Amino acid sequence: MSVTAPRGFTAAGVAAGIKDSGGPDLALVVNEGPIRAAAGVFTTNRVQAAPVRWSREVLARGRVRAVVLNSGGANACTGPGGAEDTRDTAGRAASALGCPASEVAVCSTGLIGVRLPREAVLTGVDAAAAVLSRDGGEAAARAVMTTDTVPKTAVAEGPGWRVGGMAKGAGMLAPGLATMLAVLTTDAEVSPGELDAALREAVRLTFDRVDSDGCMSTNDTVLLLASGASGRVPEPGAFAAAVHRVCQDLARQLVADAEGASKEIAVEVVGAASEEDAVLAARAVxxxxxxxxxxxxxxxxxxxxxxxxGTTEADFDPDRVDVAVCGxxxxxxxxxxxxxxxxxxxGRRLTVTVDLRAGENSAVVWTNDLTAAYVHENSAYSS
Amino acid sequence: MSVTAPRGFTAAGVAAGIKDSGGPDLALVVNEGPIRAAAGVFTTNRVQAAPVRWSREVLARGRVRAVVLNSGGANACTGPGGAEDTRDTAGRAASALGCPASEVAVCSTGLIGVRLPREAVLTGVDAAAAVLSRDGGEAAARAVMTTDTVPKTAVAEGPGWRVGGMAKGAGMLAPGLATMLAVLTTDAEVSPGELDAALREAVRLTFDRVDSDGCMSTNDTVLLLASGASGRVPEPGAFAAAVHRVCQDLARQLVADAEGASKEIAVEVVGAASEEDAVLAARAVxxxxxxxxxxxxxxxxxxxxxxxxGTTEADFDPDRVDVAVCGxxxxxxxxxxxxxxxxxxxGRRLTVTVDLRAGENSAVVWTNDLTAAYVHENSAYSS
Structure with a gap:
C-alpha cells in the first residue's frame, strides 16, 4: 500500500543503473495536490550528505511537490560536486513535473564518499517521471532498498483519510535518527506546522528509539507529505496517532530486517525517575x-x-535494580x-526489562543481537 | 619479570579450584617492605564489584601489605554475601601474613552475578601464602588470566630501582578503565601521594585510552605498591615516566590479546582544538x-x-577534515x-589518523577490529 495508499499521490521505482546489480535504485514520489504541505526530520549527525543539506532547505519552506530517492550511493562526503549532483537531480524532476526545483526533496542512501553516476541518475529521474502511477508505491519502496531484504511499507486509516509510508534501512541504525530514509504521505488536509508537530513527536518515540548497531548515518531523512486530496481536515489527536502508528510499524520493520540479525530485542526500562533517564538507560543496554x-x-x-x-548517569541504586529477560x-x-x-x-523476539525502582517513567529501545553474519555483511564489502 | 622484578615483593599463583578448568586461578602479591605505600585506580562504572568496594577503602589509607587476586568469578552483583566473601578473603590472607585485614586489597575477575566458591578461595589463599617466592611473579600473572591467551607482564628500570607489573584483560575493554586487573610494584621509596599522582596520570594516558569493545567492567582495578627495598628515592619525573612505560606496555599487551581480534588499531586524532576533543573524536571512531x-x-x-x-561535539568543520588509513x-x-x-x-597493526584541522592537540585511542571470533567467544558461553 505504501506511499500511494492515500489519495493525491503517484510514485514510481526504476532501475537507473546506479547499482552495479542492475536492480531498482531510483524512486520518485509525487504529491498531486491539491495542497503540497510537508514536514521533515533529518539526521543529527554533523556530517550530513548533500541531499540532506538540500532537503533541509526545501522543507524549511513547508512545501514539497516531489521526492527523488536513490539507493546505490549516499552522496555524502562528496564535496561541491556532490552538492551539484543533488541540485541537478531536483532540477531534472522539477522540469519533468513543471514545478520549481525548490519544491523537490532528494534522499540518497548507499556508500559514503563516492560520487553518484550523474547521467544515470538524471536519466533515471526522467524514466521514473514517465511511469508515475497511483499504484507505484510498492515499486518505489523496492527501489530504495540497499541491504534490506524486504521492502517496508505501512498504512493507517482515519475517518475518510489515510497515512501511508515506506522506509529503507538495515545497517547503521542508531539514534537521531535511525539510519534510514522514510517517506510518509497523507490525503488529509493538514498544515505544514501540524505535520511537523505530528512527525517530530512520532519520530522521537519510534525511529529515534531504534538502535540496531550504535552507528548514526549521514543521510537519515523522514518526510511527511500531505495532498489534502481527501478533502477532510482530521482531528489533530487522531492524525498524530495515525502518523505514530505508521512510524512505529516501519521502525519495527527496520529492526526485523537489520543486517545479519537473528533476534529483535526490546529493551524496556521501567521505574525510571524521568523519561530521559529511561531512554538513557535503555540505550546503554x-x-x-x-x-x-x-x-x-x-x-x-x-x-x-x-x-x-552502571556507565550511565540515570538515577538508580545498583543494589536495588531488577532485571527480567523474557519475563x-x-x-x-x-x-x-x-x-x-x-x-x-x-524465539526471535526477546525482551530485556530493567526496573530502576527510582520513579514512574518508562521507555523502550529496540535493538538486535550481534552476530557473525553482521560482521560478515559489514566486512566483506564496502557499504 | 612481573611484579617480583622490584625487590621487596613475593608472589604466588595457585589452582584453587575456582575455575572449572582446574587451571591456576588465585594469585597473591605481598609487599615485604620496609615501606608499604600504595595507590589505586578503580572502575568508574557505578555498578562495582564487592572487591572493588573493599579495595577502595583499603587504598584510601595508602597502605597495602598484600593483594589477593582471583580469576573464575567477578564477585560483582552478588549482594551482601559477596561482600562477606571478599572481607573473609582479605581476613584469611591477613592471618597468614600477620597483618590487619584492612591492609589486604582484593581483586576478582570472571562472570558477573555468581557467588565465588568460598571454601575454595579461602583454602587457595592459604596455599598461595605457603608458596610465596621472590620468583612468583610469573605464576601470579598466569593465575589472573581469564580469556587471555598469554600472561601480561612488564618492567621498567630507573637508577637503582625498578617498576614491575602484571595485568589481565581480554574482553569488556573500555574507558574508565579498560576492563582489567593490573598490579604494579616498585622497590623505590615513594609516598602514597606520589604513587597516586604517578599512577593516575599514567592510567589516564594508557589504560583509559584502550577501548576494545566499548564495554566497561564492574571490576577494573590498577594498584601500585612500593616496598622501598631499594633504599632509593627516585627523581619524581623519572619515576612517573617508568610507571607510564609499564602501564603503556601492559595496555598494549591487552589490545594485542583482545578477544577474537585480528587487528590492533591505533586511532590517532591530530589537529584538535583540545586534548579533550582529540580523545572524544578518537573514542567515537x-x-x-x-x-x-x-x-x-x-x-x-x-x-x-x-x-x-559527526556524532561528537568535537570542534571541526566536516568539509575540512582529513583522514588517513595506514598512512x-x-x-x-x-x-x-x-x-x-x-x-x-x-598487517595486524593498523593506524587511522584523523586531522581535525582545528588546533594543535592530539590523542591516540587503541582498539580492535570486530570479528566473527569476538561474537563467537562472547555468545558461545557465559563470561
Missing part, C-alpha cells in the same frame, strides 16, 4: 556489544545489563534472582 | 562497529570514520582523497 553477543547465544547474561547501566526476573536487588535456566530465549 | 568490521575486512572505509566523527590520506577536505587501493591493511 541496547548498545552493549557483549550483551548483544550473549543474547545471540541465548544466554540471559544480566551481569552485562548491569555493567551497561523471568533473573536479577533482583542487583544480584542473582530466579534461575537463569527459566528464561526461554529461543 | 574507535567505537564504531561498522568501521571495526570494515577494518577487519581490510577496507579503508573512511566514510564510516566521518559518520562517527594514505584517503579523505581530504571531507571528501575522497588518494585512491583507497593505495592503503595496505594486510
Amino acid at each position: 541496547a548498545r552493549s556489544n557483549l550483551l548483544k553477543c550473549a543474547l545471540h547465544g541465548e544466554d540471559p547474561n544480566w551481569g552485562r545489563v548491569l555493567s551497561a547501566l 523471568v526476573w533473573v536479577c533482583r536487588d542487583g544480584a542473582a534472582g530466579e534461575p537463569r535456566e527459566k528464561a526461554d530465549l529461543t | 574507535a567505537r564504531s562497529n561498522l568501521l571495526k568490521c570494515a577494518l577487519h575486512g581490510e577496507d579503508p572505509n573512511w566514510g564510516r570514520v566521518l559518520s562517527a566523527l 594514505v590520506w584517503v579523505c581530504r577536505d571531507g571528501a575522497a582523497g588518494e585512491p583507497r587501493e593505495k592503503a595496505d591493511l594486510t
Whole structure:
C-alpha cells in the first residue's frame, strides 16, 4: 500500500543503473495536490550528505511537490560536486513535473564518499517521471532498498483519510535518527506546522528509539507529505496517532530486517525517575556489544545489563535494580534472582526489562543481537 | 619479570579450584617492605564489584601489605554475601601474613552475578601464602588470566630501582578503565601521594585510552605498591615516566590479546582544538562497529570514520577534515582523497589518523577490529 495508499499521490521505482546489480535504485514520489504541505526530520549527525543539506532547505519552506530517492550511493562526503549532483537531480524532476526545483526533496542512501553516476541518475529521474502511477508505491519502496531484504511499507486509516509510508534501512541504525530514509504521505488536509508537530513527536518515540548497531548515518531523512486530496481536515489527536502508528510499524520493520540479525530485542526500562533517564538507560543496554553477543547465544547474561547501566548517569541504586529477560526476573536487588535456566530465549523476539525502582517513567529501545553474519555483511564489502 | 622484578615483593599463583578448568586461578602479591605505600585506580562504572568496594577503602589509607587476586568469578552483583566473601578473603590472607585485614586489597575477575566458591578461595589463599617466592611473579600473572591467551607482564628500570607489573584483560575493554586487573610494584621509596599522582596520570594516558569493545567492567582495578627495598628515592619525573612505560606496555599487551581480534588499531586524532576533543573524536571512531568490521575486512572505509566523527561535539568543520588509513590520506577536505587501493591493511597493526584541522592537540585511542571470533567467544558461553 505504501506511499500511494492515500489519495493525491503517484510514485514510481526504476532501475537507473546506479547499482552495479542492475536492480531498482531510483524512486520518485509525487504529491498531486491539491495542497503540497510537508514536514521533515533529518539526521543529527554533523556530517550530513548533500541531499540532506538540500532537503533541509526545501522543507524549511513547508512545501514539497516531489521526492527523488536513490539507493546505490549516499552522496555524502562528496564535496561541491556532490552538492551539484543533488541540485541537478531536483532540477531534472522539477522540469519533468513543471514545478520549481525548490519544491523537490532528494534522499540518497548507499556508500559514503563516492560520487553518484550523474547521467544515470538524471536519466533515471526522467524514466521514473514517465511511469508515475497511483499504484507505484510498492515499486518505489523496492527501489530504495540497499541491504534490506524486504521492502517496508505501512498504512493507517482515519475517518475518510489515510497515512501511508515506506522506509529503507538495515545497517547503521542508531539514534537521531535511525539510519534510514522514510517517506510518509497523507490525503488529509493538514498544515505544514501540524505535520511537523505530528512527525517530530512520532519520530522521537519510534525511529529515534531504534538502535540496531550504535552507528548514526549521514543521510537519515523522514518526510511527511500531505495532498489534502481527501478533502477532510482530521482531528489533530487522531492524525498524530495515525502518523505514530505508521512510524512505529516501519521502525519495527527496520529492526526485523537489520543486517545479519537473528533476534529483535526490546529493551524496556521501567521505574525510571524521568523519561530521559529511561531512554538513557535503555540505550546503554541496547548498545552493549557483549550483551548483544550473549543474547545471540541465548544466554540471559544480566551481569552485562548491569555493567551497561552502571556507565550511565540515570538515577538508580545498583543494589536495588531488577532485571527480567523474557519475563523471568533473573536479577533482583542487583544480584542473582530466579534461575537463569527459566528464561526461554529461543524465539526471535526477546525482551530485556530493567526496573530502576527510582520513579514512574518508562521507555523502550529496540535493538538486535550481534552476530557473525553482521560482521560478515559489514566486512566483506564496502557499504 | 612481573611484579617480583622490584625487590621487596613475593608472589604466588595457585589452582584453587575456582575455575572449572582446574587451571591456576588465585594469585597473591605481598609487599615485604620496609615501606608499604600504595595507590589505586578503580572502575568508574557505578555498578562495582564487592572487591572493588573493599579495595577502595583499603587504598584510601595508602597502605597495602598484600593483594589477593582471583580469576573464575567477578564477585560483582552478588549482594551482601559477596561482600562477606571478599572481607573473609582479605581476613584469611591477613592471618597468614600477620597483618590487619584492612591492609589486604582484593581483586576478582570472571562472570558477573555468581557467588565465588568460598571454601575454595579461602583454602587457595592459604596455599598461595605457603608458596610465596621472590620468583612468583610469573605464576601470579598466569593465575589472573581469564580469556587471555598469554600472561601480561612488564618492567621498567630507573637508577637503582625498578617498576614491575602484571595485568589481565581480554574482553569488556573500555574507558574508565579498560576492563582489567593490573598490579604494579616498585622497590623505590615513594609516598602514597606520589604513587597516586604517578599512577593516575599514567592510567589516564594508557589504560583509559584502550577501548576494545566499548564495554566497561564492574571490576577494573590498577594498584601500585612500593616496598622501598631499594633504599632509593627516585627523581619524581623519572619515576612517573617508568610507571607510564609499564602501564603503556601492559595496555598494549591487552589490545594485542583482545578477544577474537585480528587487528590492533591505533586511532590517532591530530589537529584538535583540545586534548579533550582529540580523545572524544578518537573514542567515537574507535567505537564504531561498522568501521571495526570494515577494518577487519581490510577496507579503508573512511566514510564510516566521518559518520562517527559527526556524532561528537568535537570542534571541526566536516568539509575540512582529513583522514588517513595506514598512512594514505584517503579523505581530504571531507571528501575522497588518494585512491583507497593505495592503503595496505594486510598487517595486524593498523593506524587511522584523523586531522581535525582545528588546533594543535592530539590523542591516540587503541582498539580492535570486530570479528566473527569476538561474537563467537562472547555468545558461545557465559563470561
